[in-house]
Amino acid sequence: MIKNDLFLRALKGETVDRPPVWMMRQAGRYLPEFMEIKEKYDFFTRCRTPELASEITVQPIRRYGMDAAILFSDILVIPQAMNIEVEMKPNFGPYLPNPIRSQKDLNNVIIPDIQESLGYVMEAIKATKEKLNNEIPLIGFAGSPWTILCYCVEGQGSKNFAKAKELCYTNPIVAHSLLQKITDTTIAYLKAKVEAGVDAVQIFDSWGGMLSPTDYQEFSWQYIQQIINALKDRTPVIAFGKGCWFALQEMAKSGASALGVDWTCSARNARYLSGGRITLQGNFDPSRLLSSPKVIKQMVTQMINEFGKDRYIVNLGHGILPNIPVENAAAFVEAVKEYKV
């Protein structure tokens, strides 16, 4: 069905001529054509208008020809649908004016009807699939329950999410209730995305690496595992945990089709820790896209040599930064397409 199925074949662990490539946050602020839309429409208008969300999703594909698209959206549409107010403040980031820090706060949190509250995402998927015209696969995504909890409790971004951790360690009952509500919502949400047409899903655990291995198991991983269990027979699942090198062994046994790794985990360590058989995705330091295009190409080639061309998806180790020159992003993608064993 899909003409360029390199990404799906890598997820299955099949032998390929070169690895597929996409970039986390590839539909974003480093693109002039994205900035034009951003100037006209606010964040949630962009997310909620299928024509805008689908246009933003395909912008990087038109420019660079990645091997997969990822739907333009945000992980915080989930708490928003759960009756937690979420604002996107310019030059500040997400702001949740009524953070969840007690049983009383939690009582107002609902498990929403997905079509009613997040139907606009499904419409955006359908519009995007039409635009992509079966050329490449479309990825849907969600934040991990722990990462969503971080924002719900802290109320904004943070260096160490001290308030989120404080809730977990002083009131674990409330923390686990919130995590389970997020998990149940996320499972229903991702199932609806698959029905609407995404070809794979990725779970972003951006803040799992702030937890000790024991606390990671208790407050993050067990909920991600629930999501994988519920989705894995419907679609390939990619689990990405920033800073979660210590959990790769367990993650490899989860039923996920691939694991994302960040740039602090070398290819060798990532293969060793994950057992050497599962497909890995990553792990170029987003800041390293500030090097010259020539250096970027050398580093990408070396990265592929180190991971190996099979069971590997070329990506960054976290989202692309807003200040990356478009020609540097081009060099990243071109290096993969030019790769020869």
Add this chain to the structure above:
Amino acid sequence: MIKNDLFLRALKGETVDRPPVWMMRQAGRYLPEFMEIKEKYDFFTRCRTPELASEITVQPIRRYGMDAAILFSDILVIPQAMNIEVEMKPNFGPYLPNPIRSQKDLNNVIIPDIQESLGYVMEAIKATKEKLNNEIPLIGFAGSPWTILCYCVEGQGSKNFAKAKELCYTNPIVAHSLLQKITDTTIAYLKAKVEAGVDAVQIFDSWGGMLSPTDYQEFSWQYIQQIINALKDRTPVIAFGKGCWFALQEMAKSGASALGVDWTCSARNARYLSGGRITLQGNFDPSRLLSSPKVIKQMVTQMINEFGKDRYIVNLGHGILPNIPVENAAAFVEAVKEYKV
């Protein structure tokens, strides 16, 4: 000479009845007696007045009886002495109004005369040694050159120190010149501290874990190694790199007496990665001091069981947080003192 030499014996790898204990940032904002001084004197007055710095240093020892004291000071006294303006803004943290981002900026950076610019630190050491009266050892410290560069280039704290990394990847010549100037200053500074009386030194690489293993080697570790080489025959050196699990193997061969690890690296991983012979220090999650005293004691006992009582120094995995109740910090220290094999 020193009556309680548990800490120094652990640094030598000797067999002990129980491991020694201290806490990073133990002289700090969680202590009411510290807050009293903080209300009266601004940050640099506290650092520069030997009577105040020494008093603050011994406050936690009086209250809890740790096995080592660490001099109250700040890693940013080094750039300040190097002719880079450093302010401590209340409720904001460090602020450097003239960050170093070009060769022109770098031209104003000097390698200072230590006694002239940082003599107040040596006076604080002498005053502290008198107050400690040879009961326990005194630790001196410095930031790693990379961590100091992060602040010098970024101009303030940051989630990802994107500007610091940008300088390294777009203008490595300026970055390395700055790193070498910081290294030379730090070596002279730590040598002076040893002459003034500290019994060991710790190098804090708080932001090394933001670099890929290759970039860590180039922009952080090679400079830490220079410092270790220059100091190791004069005093025991502890190298602490937050998030630097991937470098433990190399760090273990450096001549450092001990390596600090954070809470994402389990005792088992830390022993394995560091080769099993070097003394390790850490690694309690500072946020976990928000658990109840009973839970803290159980977790500390388990942590010692996992690291083993020998070649081990009980500590946090990063600095203690301002909102930790004093009885919880007490539970942490007591659990170590009550430890029985």
